[in-house]
Amino acid sequence: MRNQVIVMIFLGVLSTPFVQAQTSASVLCESPYQRICDDNKQALKDRKDHIDLIKAEIADEAKPLAQAEIAKLPPLHGIGPVRWLGQIKRWFEEEKIRNRFIIEAAGRRLGPLESQAVNQESVTTIKKYLKAAVESSKFDRYVKDNFKGIIEGVTVGNFMDYAERAGLKDGLLAQLFQASCGMDGLVDNAFATESQGQDYVLICPGWQISMQIDKQATEKKTFNTIVQVLSHELSHHIDPSKFGDNYKDFIACIASNHGNALKADMITKLHCNITPQECNAAKAQKHSGEIVADTWAVEAMTKYMHDNALLLQEKEQTIEETFVRLCGSGDEGIHPDDHFRLEHILMNNPEVRAQLECKSAPSSRGAYCGY
Numbered sequence: 001m002r003n004q005v006i007v008m009i010f011l012g013v014l015s016t017p018f019v020q021a022q023t024s025a026s027v028l029c030e031s032p033y034q035r036i037c038d039d040n041k042q043a044l045k046d047r048k049d050h051i052d053l054i055k056a057e058i059a060d061e062a063k064p065l066a067q068a069e070i071a072k073l074p075p076l077h078g079i080g081p082v083r084w085l086g087q088i089k090r091w092f093e094e095e096k097i098r099n100r101f102i103i104e105a106a107g108r109r110l111g112p113l114e115s116q117a118v119n120q121e122s123v124t125t126i127k128k129y130l131k132a133a134v135e136s137s138k139f140d141r142y143v144k145d146n147f148k149g150i151i152e153g154v155t156v157g158n159f160m161d162y163a164e165r166a167g168l169k170d171g172l173l174a175q176l177f178q179a180s181c182g183m184d185g186l187v188d189n190a191f192a193t194e195s196q197g198q199d200y201v202l203i204c205p206g207w208q209i210s211m212q213i214d215k216q217a218t219e220k221k222t223f224n225t226i227v228q229v230l231s232h233e234l235s236h237h238i239d240p241s242k243f244g245d246n247y248k249d250f251i252a253c254i255a256s257n258h259g260n261a262l263k264a265d266m267i268t269k270l271h272c273n274i275t276p277q278e279c280n281a282a283k284a285q286k287h288s289g290e291i292v293a294d295t296w297a298v299e300a301m302t303k304y305m306h307d308n309a310l311l312l313q314e315k316e317q318t319i320e321e322t323f324v325r326l327c328g329s330g331d332e333g334i335h336p337d338d339h340f341r342l343e344h345i346l347m348n349n350p351e352v353r354a355q356l357e358c359k360s361a362p363s364s365r366g367a368y369c370g371y
C-alpha cells in the first residue's frame with residue numbers, strides 16, 4: 001500500500017510537465033504566431049527596454065573615449081578627388097575607432113564579447129548543421145558540393161576582424177556596414193557580404209550585446225539564437241542572388257502557394273497591375289533571397305534538434321527562443337514579415353512538425369516549399 005502511494009505520487013510528478021508540453025506544442029503547431037509573438041508581448045517589450053538601456057549606457061561610455069581618439073587623427077589634406085578619397089578613408093578609420101570603443105565598453109559592462117557570443121566552435125558547429133541540410137536536399141551532387149564548399153569558406157566575424165582583413169581601402173563596404181549596423185554600430189543585426197573574393201558574415205556590435213544579455217540566462221539559449229541567425233546569414237552566400245537557376249522551382253512554388261501573403265514594394269507593384277499570377281511571381285522573386293535563407297536556417301535548426309536528441313519540451317523552447325526575435329518585423333518588399341516567417345516557413349516545414357509531434361497537416365498555410 002505504501003509502495004503504491006509512492007508510485008502514484010511519482011507518476012503524478014512525471015506526467016505533469018509532459019501534459020503541459022503536449023498542450024503548448026500543439027498551440028505552437030497550429031498557431032505559431034500567437035504562441036511565439038502574441039503570448040510573449042510583454043516579455044519581448046521588457047527585453048527590448050532592458051537592451052536599449054544597456055546599449056545607451058554603453059554608447060554614453062564609448063562616445064567621449066572614441067571622440068578623444070578621433071581628435072588625435074591628423075588633419076585632411078588635398079583638394080577635389082584627393083580630398084574626397086581622404087574623407088572616405090577617414091570615415092572608415094573613425095568608424096573603426098567608434099566600434100572598437102563600443103566593443104570595449106560592452107566588454108567592460110558584460111564580459112568579453114567575441115569569445116563568448118560567437119566563438120569559432122559555435123561557427124564550426126553551425127556550418128556542420130547547415131552543410132548537413134544541404135547534403136539532405138534534392139540538389140545534385142555538383143550543387144551540393146559547391147554549396148557546402150561555399151559555406152565552409154565563409155569568414156564569420158565582427159566588424160573589427162573585417163576591418164583588419166579588408167584594410168582601409170573599401171569605403172563602399174564601410175558604408176554598407178553603417179547601413180546595416182547603424183551609425184553607432186548598435187543596431188541588433190548581422191549581415192552577409194563579400195569583399196575581394198572572400199565571403200563574410202559580419203556581426204554588428206549591437207547584436208553581440210543583445211546576445212550577451214541573453215547569455216546571462218543560459219548558454220544553450222544563446223546558441224539557439226545563433227543557429228538561426230548565423231545559418232540565415234551563411235545561406236545568403238548560396239541564395240538566388242548568385243544561384244537563381246537552382247531555385248527556379250522553389251521560387252515558383254512560393255509564388256503559387258504563398259505569394260498572396262507577401263507584400264509588394266513600389267517597383268513590384270507594377271507587376272500587380274498585370275495578373276495576380278504575375279504579381280505573385282514578382283513578389284516571390286523579390287523576397288526569394290530572404291525566404292531561401294530562412295528555409296535553409298530552419299533546415300539547419302531541425303538537424304541541430306535531431307542531433308542533440310532534445311526532449312519535446314526542449315525543442316518547443318528552442319523554437320520559441322530562437323524565433324521570438326523575428327516578432328515585430330514587417331515586410332518592406334524584400335523580407336517577409338514575422339507572420340509569414342513563422343507561419344509559412346517555420347511551422348510549414350514537415351521536419352519541424354515531425355520534431356514537435358504535430359498531429360494535423362498545416363493545410364491553411366499552403367503547400368510546403370523545400371529543396
Ligand SMILES: [Zn+2]
Binds near residue numbers: 232236289
Ligand atoms: Zn537575410
